[in-house]
Amino acid sequence: xxxxxxxxxxxxxxxxxxxxxxxxxxxxxAVVCVILLFAAIAGPFLTPQDPYDLAALDILxxxxxxxxxxxxxxxxxxxxxxxxxxxFSAMVYGLRTSLGVGVFSGIVALVVGTVLGLTAAYFGGRxxxxxxxxxxxxxxxxxxxxxxxxxxxxxxxLWKVIFALILVQWATFAxxxxxxxxxxxxxxxxxxxxxxxxxxxxILIGHLLPNCLPxxxxxxxxQVANAISAEATLSFLGIGLPITEPSLGLLIANGYQLLxxxxxxxxxxxxxxxxxxxxxxxxxxxRLREVLNPRLGER
Amino acid sequence: xxxxxxxxxxxxxxxxxVTAVIVFLGIYAIGDPAEMLISPDASQAERAxxxxxxxxxxxxxxxxxxxxxxxxxxxxxxxxxxxxxSIALIFERLPATLELTLTGLVFAILLGIxxxxxxxxxxxxxxxxxxxxxxxxxxxxPSFWQGMMLIMIFSVWLGWLPSxxxxxxxxxxxxxxxxxxxxxxxxxILPAINLSLFKLSLVIRLTRTGVRETMPLDFVKFAxxxxxxxxxxxxxxxxxxxxxxLITVIGLELGxxxxxAVVTETIFAWPGIGKLLIDSIMRLDRPVVVAYLLVIVSLxxxxxxxxxxxxxxxxxxxxxxDAS
Numbered sequence: 001x002x003x004x005x006x007x008x009x010x011x012x013x014x015x016x017x018x019x020x021x022x023x024x025x026x027x028x029x030a031v032v033c034v035i036l037l038f039a040a041i042a043g044p045f046l047t048p049q050d051p052y053d054l055a056a057l058d059i060l061x062x063x064x065x066x067x068x069x070x071x072x073x074x075x076x077x078x079x080x081x082x083x084x085x086x087x088f089s090a091m092v093y094g095l096r097t098s099l100g101v102g103v104f105s106g107i108v109a110l111v112v113g114t115v116l117g118l119t120a121a122y123f124g125g126r127x128x129x130x131x132x133x134x135x136x137x138x139x140x141x142x143x144x145x146x147x148x149x150x151x152x153x154x155x156x157x158l159w160k161v162i163f164a165l166i167l168v169q170w171a172t173f174a175x176x177x178x179x180x181x182x183x184x185x186x187x188x189x190x191x192x193x194x195x196x197x198x199x200x201x202x203i204l205i206g207h208l209l210p211n212c213l214p215x216x217x218x219x220x221x222x223q224v225a226n227a228i229s230a231e232a233t234l235s236f237l238g239i240g241l242p243i244t245e246p247s248l249g250l251l252i253a254n255g256y257q258l259l260x261x262x263x264x265x266x267x268x269x270x271x272x273x274x275x276x277x278x279x280x281x282x283x284x285x286x287r288l289r290e291v292l293n294p295r296l297g298e299r
Numbered sequence: 300x301x302x303x304x305x306x307x308x309x310x311x312x313x314x315x316x317v318t319a320v321i322v323f324l325g326i327y328a329i330g331d332p333a334e335m336l337i338s339p340d341a342s343q344a345e346r347a348x349x350x351x352x353x354x355x356x357x358x359x360x361x362x363x364x365x366x367x368x369x370x371x372x373x374x375x376x377x378x379x380x381x382x383x384x385s386i387a388l389i390f391e392r393l394p395a396t397l398e399l400t401l402t403g404l405v406f407a408i409l410l411g412i413x414x415x416x417x418x419x420x421x422x423x424x425x426x427x428x429x430x431x432x433x434x435x436x437x438x439x440x441p442s443f444w445q446g447m448m449l450i451m452i453f454s455v456w457l458g459w460l461p462s463x464x465x466x467x468x469x470x471x472x473x474x475x476x477x478x479x480x481x482x483x484x485x486x487x488i489l490p491a492i493n494l495s496l497f498k499l500s501l502v503i504r505l506t507r508t509g510v511r512e513t514m515p516l517d518f519v520k521f522a523x524x525x526x527x528x529x530x531x532x533x534x535x536x537x538x539x540x541x542x543x544x545l546i547t548v549i550g551l552e553l554g555x556x557x558x559x560a561v562v563t564e565t566i567f568a569w570p571g572i573g574k575l576l577i578d579s580i581m582r583l584d585r586p587v588v589v590a591y592l593l594v595i596v597s598l599x600x601x602x603x604x605x606x607x608x609x610x611x612x613x614x615x616x617x618x619x620x621d622a623s
């Protein structure tokens with residue numbers, strides 16, 4: 001069976017995959033995303049060393065430049081950090097945390113935003129006004145300010161960071177879903193469903209939601225990239241993830257002090273990985289936006 | 300107009316009250332205010348005295364009243380570390396942050412508008428493609444990472460510019476700023492570029508969209524038919540039209556740049572309020588954190604208010620649309 005037969009143009013997935021396929025830049029970015037996702041999931045099986053098993057570390061191996069070998073013949077292709085940790089292994093584990101936090105908070109924000117956005121659009125009136133007021137209030141503040149406020153008051157921690165990221169993201173989804181749903185709501189098929197006596201939740205989830213998916217997918221991609229970037233920034237500032245959950249941002253922060261003394265690899269390589277991750281997600285997201293809706297998100 | 304300003308003003312006050320309630324709840328309801336607002340090494344007697352003066356033994360609504368009353372009188376508690384009113388610390392460091400933010404904003408505008416014009420006037424050309432891909436790259440790079448690279452390239456490798464701190468402050472026309480000394484300028488360049496890169500992509504994209512939307516309009520065709528030179532059309536007539544949305548967004552982004560200065564100030568050890576915030580969080584100096592949050596949110600709301608009012612002056616559709 002050929003790829004064209006497998007993904008028909010009239011299916012959403014088909015449109016997405018064919019859309020990416022037509023842009024070489026997006027294909028490369030998508031492949032990179034898939035590889036990174038795989039690396040994050042398979043993490044422990046790919047790394048030569050468990051970077052957080054203190055027994056496996058040797059302080060004599062600390063700050064070795066890239067390509068050095070240790071006594072057991074293990075080559076540190078990307079060098080080691082101040083504690084003699086293999087940078088490659090640390091980066092794969094960091095990628096797991098960064099991607100995990102970004103994707104998880106993105107999905108929860110998507111669900112919360114979708115539920116509120118659909119509710120606002122479908123019921124209208126007071127409920128709509130109330131929800132949208134809150135959305136406007138949230139979107140009026142810069143992401144970083146809200147996250148700073150929250151973490152300054154709550155203190156650092158994995159779930160606190162995730163909570164902060166959800167809080168700053170849901171409003172974007174809610175607004176997008178609402179505007180898509182407002183267009184769909186007045187179409188004949190919704191009226192037909194109402195006439196048939198289908199229950200409201202079923203109309204919302206079974207009929208309205210699937211038609212609001214395209215903008216959600218695009219915003220979802222871009223928001224995950226934003227969330228990863230925001231988490232890295234907060235962790236770099238020392239108010240995000242605790243030292244027990246080392247994300248890419250924390251790795252960069254740890255190596256930052258050593259940057260001045262010439263041990264560039266400790267913070268530069270995690271930084272490059274973070275950059276590749278966010279850049280490729282943005283490129284794919286940008287391409288999907290062009291495919292699904294050329295006007296969406298134009299600023 | 301007056302109605303619009305009044306309504307907008309009331310909205311701003313409402314947002315401010317909501318923020319104050321959230322900050323208040325953050326300290327008093329989620330955490331233990333005694334632990335948050337009293338220095339860990341205070342004696343038992345001092346502790347009891349502060350509890351009484353803050354009214355922590357009173358009901359929650361009364362505490363909120365006291366909190367607001369004190370805040371309105373500029374009393375946001377004393378810093379544990381400096382043993383001085385936290386609000387004074389904030390205002391002491393505010394000029395450094397404003398200097399950095401405004402210089403960053405000027406950089407973003409001076410670089411962003413020409414690049415945006417360049418790519419908007421020749422859409423889909425090679426120049427356009429390079430500038431647009433560059434701008435995606437620009438907003439993909441986390442701000443702190445850009446700052447580190449700037450330090451690595453210009454301070455560590457090339458050794459051209461200093462990487463930390465603020466230079467000496469000079470005086471000119473009664474204004475105190477490090478813009479007026481050579482060493483001060485040198486210290487300012489890297490942090491200001493770092494902060495401006497954050498907004499550069501946005502200014503480029505906005506200008507490009509504006510140019511592309513304005514060029515096909517009738518008045519441009521008419522101006523061409525009249526024989527006005529292309530340069531005059533672009534720089535006088537088209538430019539005026541794209542300036543309106545640009546000014547609004549730039550105004551609104553000023554607030555987010557103030558917040559983002561936290562990142563830049565931390566990297567470059569710039570002695571502004573952002574660095575003060577991070578230092579205070581690290582030292583558990585919570586009165587300063589609370590003061591920072593309230594001051595920056597008030598500032599942010601104030602900027603938004605001014606921008607909205609200015610915008611409605613420039614473009615009557617805004618206030619008319621809002622009234623209907």
